[in-house]
Amino acid sequence: MPMDIALLHAVVEVAKAGGFREAARVTGSNAxxxxxxxxxxxxxxxxxxxxxxxxxxxxxxxxxxxxERLLPAxxxxxxxxxxxxxxxxxxxxxxxxNVPVSATRLILPALVPAFLQRYPDIQLxxxxxxxxxxxxxxxxxxxxxxxxCLEQDVVAIPIGPRRQRFAAAASADYLDRHGRPAxxxxxxKHACLRGRYASGIMTAWEFxxxxxNLSVQVSGPLVVSVGGAVDLAVDTAKxxxxxxxxxxxxxxxxxxxxxxxxxxxxxxxxxxGPYLYYNDRRLxxxxxxxxxxxxxxENLRCQR
Numbered sequence: 001m002p003m004d005i006a007l008l009h010a011v012v013e014v015a016k017a018g019g020f021r022e023a024a025r026v027t028g029s030n031a032x033x034x035x036x037x038x039x040x041x042x043x044x045x046x047x048x049x050x051x052x053x054x055x056x057x058x059x060x061x062x063x064x065x066x067x068e069r070l071l072p073a074x075x076x077x078x079x080x081x082x083x084x085x086x087x088x089x090x091x092x093x094x095x096x097x098n099v100p101v102s103a104t105r106l107i108l109p110a111l112v113p114a115f116l117q118r119y120p121d122i123q124l125x126x127x128x129x130x131x132x133x134x135x136x137x138x139x140x141x142x143x144x145x146x147x148x149c150l151e152q153d154v155v156a157i158p159i160g161p162r163r164q165r166f167a168a169a170a171s172a173d174y175l176d177r178h179g180r181p182a183x184x185x186x187x188x189k190h191a192c193l194r195g196r197y198a199s200g201i202m203t204a205w206e207f208x209x210x211x212x213n214l215s216v217q218v219s220g221p222l223v224v225s226v227g228g229a230v231d232l233a234v235d236t237a238k239x240x241x242x243x244x245x246x247x248x249x250x251x252x253x254x255x256x257x258x259x260x261x262x263x264x265x266x267x268x269x270x271x272x273g274p275y276l277y278y279n280d281r282r283l284x285x286x287x288x289x290x291x292x293x294x295x296x297x298e299n300l301r302c303q304r
Contacts, residue, residue, distance in 0.1 A: 003041065003044055003045075005077070006037065007037050007038075007040055007041040007044070008041065008070060008074065009074065010023075010034050010037035010038055010041065011037075011038055011041050011049060011063075011066070011070070012067070012070060012071060012074050013026065013027050013034065014034055014038055014050070014057065015050075015059055015063065015067050015071075016071075016139075017139075018057065018058075019056070019057045020032075020034050020035050020038075020057060026139040027139075028094075028125070038050065047060075047062050048060050048062070048063075049062060049063035049066060050063055090118075090119050090120065090121050090122075091119060091121065091122060091286035091287055091289070091290050092119075092121030092122060092286075092287070093121075093122060093123070093285060093286060093287045094122070094123045094124075094125060094287065095122055095123070095124050095125065095141055095142075095285075095287035095288055095290075095291055096125045096127065096139060096140040096141050097124070097125070097126055097127065097140060097141065097142055097143060097144065097291075098127045098129065098140040098142075098143040098144075099126060099127070099128055099129075099143065099144040100128070100129070100144065100145065100146075100227075100274075101128045101129070101226070101227040101228060101230070102247055102250065103128070103144045103160070103274060104126065104128045105247075105249075105250055106160065106161075106164075106247060106249045106250060107144065107159060107160035107161075107274060108126065110160070111159075111160075111294070111295065111298065112124065114294075115290075115291065115294050118294065119287070119290050119294075122287045122290065124287075124291075127140060128227070128228075129198070129227065141278065141285060141287070141288045142276055142277060142278040142288055142291070142292075143276075143277055143278075144159060144274050144275070144276055144277075145274060145275060145277060146271070146272070146273075146274050146275070147272055147275065154277040154278060154279055154280070155277060155278055155279075155280045156275035156276070156277040157275060157276050157277075157292065157295060157296060157299075158273060158274075158275055158276075158299055159273070159274055159275060159276040159295050159299075160273050160274055161249075161273045162272060162273045163270055163271075163272065163273060164247060164248065164249065164270070164271055164272075164273055165247075165248040165268045165269060165270045165271070166205075166206075166245055166246065166247060166248065166268055166269045166271075167245070167246065167247070167248035167251050167255075167262055167265075167268055168181075168187075168205075168243060168244070168245050168262070168263045168264045168265075168267075168268065169237060169243070169244050169245075169246075169251050169254070169255070169260040169261060169262050169263060170237055170240075170242065170243040170244065170260065170261060170263060171237060171238055171239070171240045171259065171260060171261065172258075172261050173240040174191075174237075174240040174241070174242065174243070175261060175263070177240075178190060178191075180263055181243075181263055181264055183264075183267075184205070184207040184214050184216050184264060184267050185214070185216060187205065187216050187218050187243060188216065188217070188218060188219075190218075190220070190242065190243050191220040191221055191241065191242035191243065192205070192218035192219060192220035192242055192243050192244075192245070193220055193221075193222045193224070193233040193236055193237055193241065193242045193243065193244050194218065194219075194220060194222070194223050194224075194233075195223070195224055195225070195226040195229075195230060195233065196223050196224070196225055196226060197225075197226050198225070198226075198227075202223065204216055204217050204218075205218055205245045206269050207264065207267035207268070207269055208267065208269050208270070209266050209267045214267070218243075220242050220243075221241065221242060222236055222241065222242065230246065230250075233246075234246070234250070234251070234254065234260075237260060238254060238259045238260060243263070244260070248268065276291075276292070276295055278292070
């Protein structure tokens with residue numbers, strides 16, 4: 001039974017995503033186009049593949065039977081098409097990365113422009129989130145995470161600076177009015193601007209000095225979601241609203257301009273830099289292989 005392979009691709013993407021909207025988000029398409037493709041596939045096959053309600057899209061028994069045979073076959077088709085990339089002058093295709101918001105500020109700006117210039121046929125899609133999740137289930141090819149968040153059974157290569165620090169800071173106006181903390185425990189008497197992860201967790205502020213480690217539970221007038229709302233906390237600190245504890249590199253421009261003043265510097269926590277990680281049990285698509293090679297080149301250049 002001849003059928004347009006694009007219709008089969010649409011069926012597979014909707015089945016994997018569990019719905020038209022999610023499939024559209026993952027593939028960069030739109031839900032109505034995917035719905036139309038699935039409808040045409042069902043018409044050609046003469047059988048319903050999905051049960052549809054206003055809230056759910058679920059495979060029928062026939063749909064599940066089709067997926068058991070079709071999904072491995074489509075993966076082989078994708079692998080065969082990707083293999084052609086090695087014969088191109090430059091690889092092409094889409095590369096999807098799931099990264100923490102901090103990486104879009106501190107890691108990727110030094111890499112992405114040069115990478116896209118070298119590989120003009122690659123479309124890079126960045127999904128920036130604060131919550132840790134299985135990025136492979138979200139249709140991503142790879143992710144960037146810090147070592148304590150790495151998943152099991154993945155390959156990880158260093159990306160970006162290998163040592164980073166958290167920095168405590170406030171505006172000079174705030175410190176003039178409320179005093180400058182001499183010890184991390186003094187922070188419990190101050191207005192602290194905190195972050196909350198998507199999981200609901202608000203972590204304590206951790207400090208270290210000459211082998212001594214301290215964990216301080218702070219409080220204050222503002223809590224922001226870790227990720228996109230962090231800049232609001234930074235702006236609040238600049239305006240004299242309290243003390244902030246964030247990546248040193250994120251705050252460096254405010255230090256340079258004098259908008260924020262560093263405090264408790266001997267206690268700033270140092271930690272290892274992030275990693276690019278991917279699943280080696282899957283075929284590595286050409287765009288991802290190009291990015292891996294590019295990152296490793298940058299690592300070598302920085303070591304010289």
